[in-house]
Amino acid sequence: xxxxxxxxxxxxxxxxxxYLRDGYKQAREEYRFIDDEEMPPRGTEVQETGTLxxxxxxxxxxxxxxxxxxxxxEAVEEEIRGCTRCPLHKTRTLAVPGxxxxxxxxxxxxxxxxxxxxxSGRPFVGxxxxxxxxxxxxxxxxxxxxxxxxxxxxxxPPNNRDPLPEEIVPCGSFLSRQLRILKPLVLLSxxxxxxxxxxxxxxxxxxxxxxFAEYSGLPLLPTYHPSAxxxxxxxxxxxxxxxxxxxGKLTELDKHYALEIAEGT
Ligand code: URA
Numbered sequence: 001x002x003x004x005x006x007x008x009x010x011x012x013x014x015x016x017x018x019y020l021r022d023g024y025k026q027a028r029e030e031y032r033f034i035d036d037e038e039m040p041p042r043g044t045e046v047q048e049t050g051t052l053x054x055x056x057x058x059x060x061x062x063x064x065x066x067x068x069x070x071x072x073x074e075a076v077e078e079e080i081r082g083c084t085r086c087p088l089h090k091t092r093t094l095a096v097p098g099x100x101x102x103x104x105x106x107x108x109x110x111x112x113x114x115x116x117x118x119x120s121g122r123p124f125v126g127x128x129x130x131x132x133x134x135x136x137x138x139x140x141x142x143x144x145x146x147x148x149x150x151x152x153x154x155x156x157p158p159n160n161r162d163p164l165p166e167e168i169v170p171c172g173s174f175l176s177r178q179l180r181i182l183k184p185l186v187l188l189s190x191x192x193x194x195x196x197x198x199x200x201x202x203x204x205x206x207x208x209x210x211x212f213a214e215y216s217g218l219p220l221l222p223t224y225h226p227s228a229x230x231x232x233x234x235x236x237x238x239x240x241x242x243x244x245x246x247x248g249k250l251t252e253l254d255k256h257y258a259l260e261i262a263e264g265t
């Protein structure tokens with residue numbers, strides 16, 4: 001077999017995998033990318049929404065994409081920013097839709113914005129957020145390159161109290177839409193509130209963490225919230241064990257990530 005034939009066969013096998021995982025439409029879109037060149041790693045596709053801090057573009061026009069049957073991150077973000085579905089909108093400064101890359105490897109799901117997030121409109125930017133960034137970076141992940149970060153509620157609960165069911169429930173459809181659009185490979189739920197919400201359980205985070213569960217057909221790994229680590233440094237070890245599980249799962253699921261890990265880059 002010539003080198004060219006081998007390359008075509010590898011491409012075919014790769015696309016067949018994508019087809020089985022993502023369905024025909026998605027595989028066809030990826031084919032457009034790789035027909036002339038190599039498939040780009042997840043997270044490197046052109047950003048078409050204002051999901052990173054430096055980007056400000058919002059969906060314009062009168063008919064919302066969701067109403068035309070085409071949903072987009074821009075549309076979801078715009079709705080989140082103007083949302084009045086629950087009383088949290090009355091006390092928020094800014095809603096926090098989330099940020100990161102399109103088609104992330106991992107979707108990180110936190111609880112809800114705190115004071116810094118409420119002031120900036122960005123998720124996980126306070127002390128806990130800085131620790132989250134370091135946790136992700138220890139396994140070659142970041143919001144700039146291959147992750148997306150959201151919360152189960154998009155507006156700050158007063159005094160950082162736990163969000164109430166009547167605040168979580170109306171926010172649920174935003175999360176579902178973000179999930180459908182972003183198509184992450186894995187979910188990392190940070191802390192008790194997001195984990196219990198997604199898994200619909202009252203089991204404690206200490207019992208839920210350390211193994212993959214499933215949410216919406218995707219592997220979901222619960223771990224401690226970074227703010228818990230700031231209060232109790234002994235939780236860093238179990239979180240590191242969780243991060244290694246996450247790294248292992250992503251190594252199985254994404255060849256570009258696996259290569260990066262193997263090369264130690
Ligand atoms: N804690 C969270 O759960 N989310 C944030 O965005 C910030 C702190």
